[in-house]
Amino acid sequence: MSWAWRVARALLGSQYALMLEYRAEIALxxxxxxxxxxxxxxxxxxxxxxAAGLTPQQISHYFLAAFVVRQFTVVWLIHVFEEDALQxxxxxxxxxxxxxxxxxxxAHFSEQATRVPFVLxxxxxxxxxxxxxxxxPSPAELLxxxxxxxxxxxxxxxxxxxxxxxxxWSERAAALDRLLLIPYLFLSGLVAPLDTxxxxxxxxxxxxxxxxxxxxxxxxxxxxxxxxxxxxxxxAAWCLLLWPISRVLWxxxxxxxxxxxx
Amino acid sequence: xxxYWRSLRCFWGTSLAAELEYPLNAxxxxxxxxxxxxxxxxxxxxxxxxxxxxxxWSWSGALVVLGLYTLLDGFTTCVLxxxxxxxxSHVQTGTLDYVLLxxxxxxxxxxxxxxxxxxxxxxxxxxxxxxxxxxQGGPEAAAGLRxxxxxxxxxxxxxxxxxxxxxxxxxxAALSIWFVKVWNATEVxxxxxxxxxxxxxxxxxxxxxxxxxxxxxxxxxxxxxxxLLGRGSALxxxxxxxxxxxxxxxxxxxxRFAQRxxxxxxx
Numbered sequence: 001m002s003w004a005w006r007v008a009r010a011l012l013g014s015q016y017a018l019m020l021e022y023r024a025e026i027a028l029x030x031x032x033x034x035x036x037x038x039x040x041x042x043x044x045x046x047x048x049x050x051a052a053g054l055t056p057q058q059i060s061h062y063f064l065a066a067f068v069v070r071q072f073t074v075v076w077l078i079h080v081f082e083e084d085a086l087q088x089x090x091x092x093x094x095x096x097x098x099x100x101x102x103x104x105x106x107a108h109f110s111e112q113a114t115r116v117p118f119v120l121x122x123x124x125x126x127x128x129x130x131x132x133x134x135x136x137p138s139p140a141e142l143l144x145x146x147x148x149x150x151x152x153x154x155x156x157x158x159x160x161x162x163x164x165x166x167x168x169w170s171e172r173a174a175a176l177d178r179l180l181l182i183p184y185l186f187l188s189g190l191v192a193p194l195d196t197x198x199x200x201x202x203x204x205x206x207x208x209x210x211x212x213x214x215x216x217x218x219x220x221x222x223x224x225x226x227x228x229x230x231x232x233x234x235x236a237a238w239c240l241l242l243w244p245i246s247r248v249l250w251x252x253x254x255x256x257x258x259x260x261x262x
Numbered sequence: 263x264x265x266y267w268r269s270l271r272c273f274w275g276t277s278l279a280a281e282l283e284y285p286l287n288a289x290x291x292x293x294x295x296x297x298x299x300x301x302x303x304x305x306x307x308x309x310x311x312x313x314x315x316x317x318x319w320s321w322s323g324a325l326v327v328l329g330l331y332t333l334l335d336g337f338t339t340c341v342l343x344x345x346x347x348x349x350x351s352h353v354q355t356g357t358l359d360y361v362l363l364x365x366x367x368x369x370x371x372x373x374x375x376x377x378x379x380x381x382x383x384x385x386x387x388x389x390x391x392x393x394x395x396x397x398q399g400g401p402e403a404a405a406g407l408r409x410x411x412x413x414x415x416x417x418x419x420x421x422x423x424x425x426x427x428x429x430x431x432x433x434x435a436a437l438s439i440w441f442v443k444v445w446n447a448t449e450v451x452x453x454x455x456x457x458x459x460x461x462x463x464x465x466x467x468x469x470x471x472x473x474x475x476x477x478x479x480x481x482x483x484x485x486x487x488x489x490l491l492g493r494g495s496a497l498x499x500x501x502x503x504x505x506x507x508x509x510x511x512x513x514x515x516x517x518r519f520a521q522r523x524x525x526x527x528x529x
Contacts, residue, residue: 028446032453041457041465047312129468175290182294186301192308201304 011103015110023114030118033074036067037126039191052196058224060133062193064126065145065221069214070190071119072112073153077104078164082174085167090257101161101250108157141223148217151235156213158239161246168253183208189215209238269366270374277344277376291380295332295387302328302459309460317464322399324461326392326490330420330483331459333388334427338452339381342428345373346435347448353438356526369517373432396490415494419486422506426481427455429509432517439520458483481505 019026040063043049049059081104084090093100127134137145163180166173185191188210194202205211216231281287306324309316316324349372352358362368434447454477457465462473462480473479481502488494 024441025446028450032446032450034454035456038454038457041469042309042316042460045464045466046309046316048309049312051312170286172284172287175287178294179290179297182297182301186304191301192305196308196311 007098007102008106011106012110015103015107016113019107019110019114026111026114027118029074030071030115030122033067033071036063036070036190039063040067043192048196049193052193054193054195058222059193060130061135061222062218062224064123064133065218066190066214068119068123068221069149069152069217071115072149073156073213073217074111075108075153075156075160077108077157077160078167078174078177080104080107081164082167082172085257086171094254094257105157108153112153135223137221137223141220144228145217145221148220148231148235151232152213152217155209155235155239155242158242158246159209162242162249165246165249165253168256184210184213187211188213189218209234209242212238266366266370273375274377278379281378281380287380292383295336295383299332299387299391302332306460309464317461319461319463320399322395323487323491325395325398326487327461327483328459329388329391329395330423330487331388332384332391333420334423334455334458334482336381336384336386336388337424338427338431339384340378341374341381342431343381343448343452344376344378346431348372348375349435350438353524358524359526362521362524368521369432369514373428392490399491412492415499416486416489419489419494419499419502422502423482423486425506426478426509429506429513430478432513436513436517436520439524455479455482461487478505478509 040060043059043063044056049056054062081090084093090100093103123134159180160177163173163177166176170176187205187208194205194211194215197205212231212235216226216235219226220228220231306316306321306328310321310324314320319327349358352361352372361371364371430451431448434451437447457469457473457477458479462470462484465473470480474481485494485498485502489499
């Protein structure tokens, strides 16, 4: 136990120092997550939200919450891993008495921590540009929302591990991630609240893992009525379903790995 | 001039041959374009659920805007992304030295060295969507295309949009001469330009100003779409051509200035 604690502290500390070194780059990545804010602009200008029974305030809360959720659930594992596998940097990692995925997971957590000031800054700018649009969630909502963001992040991470293992078979597996991004973009609630979907499409979306990645945490943060137990249960169920698949693929891929550059 | 044509043929021939080594990419790109288009149409339909117009634009008008956005996105994937995202690594590793020493204009080399065929599905989809929207909108939607001059105007504005888009990309990529680590600055641009999927009048006034004067998204899709629909105003057309000329000249000047500040890697 104390070993795990020591490793976690060393990993997180070193990765956080690394991320701080590249803070300008991370600021730019944070800036590239403006899509929910652009969609907020379009939705508040159209009557579609009101027609679906949402007040303008609900819409602005929803998209601002979705913006925060998106900022802290970004997963870029596949792009780093593809490069590491192609350049042979994965080989020394495999020799260490620690599964390489933990290192990548720690890097993601550190990147999230580095993002915090930039996201706050962007929210302040939004608040100055449109006074009264920001709000303060109740402590319970905030706590549950943050938990839901981390749960959604883990679900996205596990899902991407599955695609990432394809790097062992293909040199350009990152292109496959672009395909996975499409249902994530349109079914997760990132560009349109799920309440505005036609009922059939909504049912279809809820049967996929995607709405739990944005819609559920965003609605929690925005103070919408939401079934908390169902949300966390769905995320846990998807994780439990996807995790064994990723383990099997990882083992099979590792056997194929020929240590390029060795 | 002839030398440039010959070089361009050589550049693009070799890079096409290299890209075609990955046939699976064609399938992925095709599916991705179709999926993105279906998703965008779905969201646009949701936005139209509240009324017959979006910021004063009819359904077929908004489709023309979306088609132009898809077209420009394909152009980005074909030419801008593969070339200009490489400037950063040239600066980082110092291989920009070799580029500057070549007996050919360095901006031309950096902007046209490779081409990727994977943007072509998006270009085709964009053209198809524009044609479909104009046909669907009935005779008055295609009013802009009745005379020769009215066909040339949208074409000129589209060329202006391409020039503006190119200049934005080039300027951001050239900034790496000073701030080496900006390889994702062009990604920021790509994600912000998503705003061009919708007519600029669909946004609140503050964002409208931002998308016209700071980040000229309005000139990329809205202005050419208005000309296609026969609603183009002289003021916006002249403004668009002027902005394009300014952007191109700006990118040229910036590159000249950047070369003077370039000190090569490890020196």
